[in-house]
Amino acid sequence: MFGKTCAVTAVVVVVAYLVVKRLRGRARRRRLLATPFPEEWRQIVEKNIPLFRRLPESLKAELGGLVNLFLAEKNFEGCGGLEITDEIRVTIAAQACMLLLNRPASRFRKLRTILVYPHTYAAKVVSSDGNITIEGQSVRLGESWQNGPVVLAWDSVTGGTANIADARNVVLHEFAHQLDQEDGDANGAPILEHRSSYVAWARVLGEEYEALQNKKKRHGRSVMNKYGATNPAEFFAVATETFFEKAKQMKKKHPELYEELKDYYKLDPVEWK
Numbered sequence: 001m002f003g004k005t006c007a008v009t010a011v012v013v014v015v016a017y018l019v020v021k022r023l024r025g026r027a028r029r030r031r032l033l034a035t036p037f038p039e040e041w042r043q044i045v046e047k048n049i050p051l052f053r054r055l056p057e058s059l060k061a062e063l064g065g066l067v068n069l070f071l072a073e074k075n076f077e078g079c080g081g082l083e084i085t086d087e088i089r090v091t092i093a094a095q096a097c098m099l100l101l102n103r104p105a106s107r108f109r110k111l112r113t114i115l116v117y118p119h120t121y122a123a124k125v126v127s128s129d130g131n132i133t134i135e136g137q138s139v140r141l142g143e144s145w146q147n148g149p150v151v152l153a154w155d156s157v158t159g160g161t162a163n164i165a166d167a168r169n170v171v172l173h174e175f176a177h178q179l180d181q182e183d184g185d186a187n188g189a190p191i192l193e194h195r196s197s198y199v200a201w202a203r204v205l206g207e208e209y210e211a212l213q214n215k216k217k218r219h220g221r222s223v224m225n226k227y228g229a230t231n232p233a234e235f236f237a238v239a240t241e242t243f244f245e246k247a248k249q250m251k252k253k254h255p256e257l258y259e260e261l262k263d264y265y266k267l268d269p270v271e272w273k
């Protein structure tokens with residue numbers, strides 16, 4: 001009897017501990033989300049990220065909180081001799097978090113670590129098991145692992161960040177893969193808000209993917225980078241880069257695709273300055 005009482009007491013204590021821990025975690029996350037950018041981080045973002053300067057003030061404020069949370073939860077590691085600085089952390093985090101604006105439930109839950117190389121780096125691993133998305137062949141700009149790290153080359157990050165008209169941004173690209181991979185499949189379909197949304201998503205993105213493949217075969221002109229014709233996962237990542245960096249052209253040439261991404265990201269970049 002005594003032993004049974006002890007066991008029940010132990011279970012109650014463990015459950016209480018877990019509940020308190022979870023509540024504390026939630027309170028901490030809320031506090032981080034409500035805290036503005038530290039001034040030095042804001043200066044880094046203003047200087048390095050032209051896309052940030054386009055954001056409406058309300059979204060800039062929201063982004064500050066998301067970056068606070070991102071940097072509290074994720075670990076950055078320098079590779080190839082690179083020393084991780086606040087500039088590297090904040091420049092990457094701010095762009096990754098643009099994909100989370102207006103969508104407080106998302107926060108790259110599975111991602112723990114971002115590895116950063118100084119330059120584009122040589123491929124050391126070749127995998128085709130569906131768990132890894134590799135950019136490039138022998139030289140890589142970045143990678144996004146399911147249940148693993150995002151890997152980025154800092155020179156590719158700065159190059160892609162500085163030019164906001166070319167729809168090439170390796171941070172947006174790799175973190176779009178993270179969103180796509182959250183449901184366990186890298187298939188170009190991230191977790192959508194409503195079950196009913198998948199039908200339209202599959203139709204629109206499927207048609208646009210096929211159209212891009214045809215353009216690639218015919219060497220036709222396209223708003224979208226033809227790397228998106230590689231597979232549906234790359235199509236979603238490339239469409240994300242285009243949505244943020246060539247919003248007007250995408251809305252004009254691919255209005256249905258623009259609307260799907262606008263519904264998903266809960267943002268309308270065409271309206272930004």
Ligand SMILES: [Zn+2]
Nearest residue numbers: 133135234237
């Ligand atoms: Zn990719």
